[in-house]
Amino acid sequence: MxxxxxxxxxxxxxxxxxxxxDEDLAKLDxxxxxxxxxxxxxxxxxxxxxxIYQQCIYVKEPxxxxxxxxxxxxxxxxxxxxxxGEEKFFFPQAEEITGVKGLMDVNVGQxxxxxxxxxxxxxxxxxxxxxxxxxxxxxxxIEGFGxxxxxxxxxxxxxxxxxxxxxxxxxxxxFVVFDLxxxxxxxxxxxxxxxxPIVLGSSxxxxxxxxxxxxxxxxxxxxxxxxxxxxxxxxxxxxTWGERRPLLFTEKSV
Numbered sequence: 001m002x003x004x005x006x007x008x009x010x011x012x013x014x015x016x017x018x019x020x021x022d023e024d025l026a027k028l029d030x031x032x033x034x035x036x037x038x039x040x041x042x043x044x045x046x047x048x049x050x051x052i053y054q055q056c057i058y059v060k061e062p063x064x065x066x067x068x069x070x071x072x073x074x075x076x077x078x079x080x081x082x083x084x085g086e087e088k089f090f091f092p093q094a095e096e097i098t099g100v101k102g103l104m105d106v107n108v109g110q111x112x113x114x115x116x117x118x119x120x121x122x123x124x125x126x127x128x129x130x131x132x133x134x135x136x137x138x139x140x141x142i143e144g145f146g147x148x149x150x151x152x153x154x155x156x157x158x159x160x161x162x163x164x165x166x167x168x169x170x171x172x173x174x175f176v177v178f179d180l181x182x183x184x185x186x187x188x189x190x191x192x193x194x195x196x197p198i199v200l201g202s203s204x205x206x207x208x209x210x211x212x213x214x215x216x217x218x219x220x221x222x223x224x225x226x227x228x229x230x231x232x233x234x235x236x237x238x239x240t241w242g243e244r245r246p247l248l249f250t251e252k253s254v
Contacts, residue, residue, distance in 0.1 A: 007250055009050040009202075009237035013150045015043050016157055018208045025209060030168035034175045035160040040210055041082065042153040044202035048075050049149070051202075051237040051247060053142050057135035058249040065133045067231040069125045072138075074194050074232065076122035079149075081182070081195075083111050090178035097174060098166040107159055110152035117145020192225045201236025210242055 019035040020028045028036065052072050059065050091104040121141045163171055200221060203210050222240040226233050234248050 007054055007247060008244060009047040009054065009247065011050060012053060013046045013050055013146050014154075015046055015207070016154050019157060019161060029164065030172040031161055031163045034163070034168075034172055035157050036208075037175065037179075038160055039157050040203070040208050041199075042157070043204070043208065044199055045075075045079060045082070046150065046153065047204065047237050048078075048198060048202040049142065049146060051235055053139060053146070055235060055247055055249040056138040056142075058251065058253055059133075059135060062130045063231065064249070065130045067229075068235055069128055069130075069133070070229065071198075071232045071235040072125035073122060074198055074229075076118060076125060078195065078198060079118060080122075085178060085182045087111070089181045090175060093174035093177070094163070094171060097170045098163070100166075104159070107152065107156050110148070110155065114145045114148035114152060117141065117148070121145065192221070193228050196221045197226045197229070197233050197240070198236065200240045200242065201233055201238050203238055203242035204244060205242035206244065 016039045019039055020032045023032075025033075025036075048071075052068070052075065056068060059068050087108060091108065095101055095103045121138075124138060124141055196217075200218075218240055226240070237247065238244055
């Protein structure tokens with residue numbers, strides 16, 4: 001666990017309040033359930049980005065730099081896949097169910113607003129040579145798109161909460177289909193070796209309720225799937241079980 005005096009991955013980009021707060025999950029209205037599920041994912045993305053931002057200026061050794069750059073690349077892939085999946089699977093279904101054409105256009109427009117900065121960040125992660133790495137430059141790139149990304153991730157939750165006046169039962173079913181589509185076929189290898197570790201390692205069970213995964217899956221992720229990129233997952237802000245842990249590279253570590 002982290003202490004109140006140790007920097008953690010809840011800044012500089014502000015986390016989203018959990019829709020429904022401490023309400024019983026089984027009693028949540030469908031639109032609140034959808035928004036809560038999405039907010040959990042969005043907060044994980046923000047924590048991982050905060051983790052990169054906080055640590056990037058303190059890594060010095062070639063192995064650490066290499067692992068951080070790969071962690072950043074994996075994070076970019078997570079963002080791309082999430083937003084492409086929304087636009088392909090969930091947003092069209094939401095418009096069809098509600099009968100409101102362009103219902104999600106503002107959110108799609110926000111995707112495009114930060115995409116240029118995200119792509120610049122991914123190029124930096126993929127193309128930077130270890131010996132040319134500059135943590136301050138990495139921070140500047142993040143600052144160039146992080147505000148727009150945070151705005152989008154936060155405001156999309158408000159959009160989902162606003163679906164209350166529509167057929168929320170059908171919308172919830174569409175969201176479940178979207179979630180299942182994101183785990184299909186060719187994604188299986190990536191899911192186990194990249195998405196599970198980065199998603200679980202960016203969760204915080206003291207802040208929000210994540211769906212419980214079977215214990216054997218958690219153990220497989222922790223002791224088998226994480227081994228392939230075990231150096232990379234050092235930059236995750238939490239354990240596989242969603243428990244906060246101190247960031248490894250901080251001002252105190254240099």
